[in-house]
Amino acid sequence: MKWRLRRYRRRFRRTFDSKWYRHTMQGESALWEQLGRLQFDFLIGHGLQPQHYLLDVGCGPLRAGVHFIRYLEPAHYYGVERDADVLGAARDVELPLQGLTDRRPVLTVMEDFSFDRLGHTFDYALAQSVFTHLPLNKIIRCLLSMERVLVSGGKFFATIYLNERGKQYLDPIEQGPGTVTHMDKNPFHYEFTTFEWICDGTGLIPEYLGDWHSPRNQKMLVFTKTGE
Numbered sequence: 715m716k717w718r719l720r721r722y723r724r725r726f727r728r729t730f731d732s733k734w735y736r737h738t739m740q741g742e743s744a745l746w747e748q749l750g751r752l753q754f755d756f757l758i759g760h761g762l763q764p765q766h767y768l769l770d771v772g773c774g775p776l777r778a779g780v781h782f783i784r785y786l787e788p789a790h791y792y793g794v795e796r797d798a799d800v801l802g803a804a805r806d807v808e809l810p811l812q813g814l815t816d817r818r819p820v821l822t823v824m825e826d827f828s829f830d831r832l833g834h835t836f837d838y839a840l841a842q843s844v845f846t847h848l849p850l851n852k853i854i855r856c857l858l859s860m861e862r863v864l865v866s867g868g869k870f871f872a873t874i875y876l877n878e879r880g881k882q883y884l885d886p887i888e889q890g891p892g893t894v895t896h897m898d899k900n901p902f903h904y905e906f907t908t909f910e911w912i913c914d915g916t917g918l919i920p921e922y923l924g925d926w927h928s929p930r931n932q933k934m935l936v937f938t939k940t941g942e
């Protein structure tokens with residue numbers, strides 16, 4: 715019954731709200747402007763320049779993508795997203811709305827992080843509020859696939875909910891008002907040492923950057939690809 719109601723609501727919303735895709739990010743629709751701009755300002759502050767190639771993993775409805783697409787040279791923004799409907803709406807509604815169609819972003823439906831098939835390498839990559847929804851093995855796959863497509867010195871920024879209480883802590887953690895995270899169900903929290911373990915023996919160097927003004931108290935990590 716519940717899922718029928720949810721499906722009905724979704725269909726209803728799509729019919730009457732042309733910007734329905736903006737409301738698909740788990741209570742984050744009110745943060746559309748703030749979180750889009752925050753991601754953009756953050757990467758600019760970390761050296762993103764118009765000639766760079768950027769891979770936005772789990773780009774969703776292009777909340778941050780629109781800012782990057784406007785800034786980067788045409789066809790230098792690559793967005794991958796598992797939800798074909800959301801990505802399609804972002805392409806068909808949001809891009810024309812923002813006058814950005816001629817910037818030729820490369821938008822690809824993808825769930826398995828097979829970045830190889832994009833046929834390009836990247837100076838920067840970003841996964842905002844994506845690892846927070848992924849179980850560990852998917853994160854491992856994402857990182858090892860990313861290693862293959864980052865240029866030497868390239869940087870992959872990813873946000874997480876942090877577990878500061880150690881691996882033997884099994885209970886939920888309140889991350890802030892209304893946000894409770896878990897070690898084994900969505901939304902997930904992780905220890906930073908988990909990322910050090912994943913990257914051990916790979917060409918990625920993980921670093922904890924921490925606070926970056928996330929309204930959801932997500933912390934920022936960066937993975938830098940070492941030289942060849």
Ligand SMILES: C[S@@+](CC[C@H](N)C(=O)[O-])C[C@H]1O[C@@H](n2cnc3c(N)ncnc32)[C@H](O)[C@@H]1O
Nearest residue numbers: 739772773774777778795796797824825842843
């Ligand atoms: C909370 S939203 C964040 C969207 C965007 N990064 C932003 O901050 O505006 C998380 C997005 O990750 C996408 N996602 C989750 N798992 C994914 C996967 N395995 N591959 C690609 N996208 C995924 C979801 O469909 C969703 O659009």
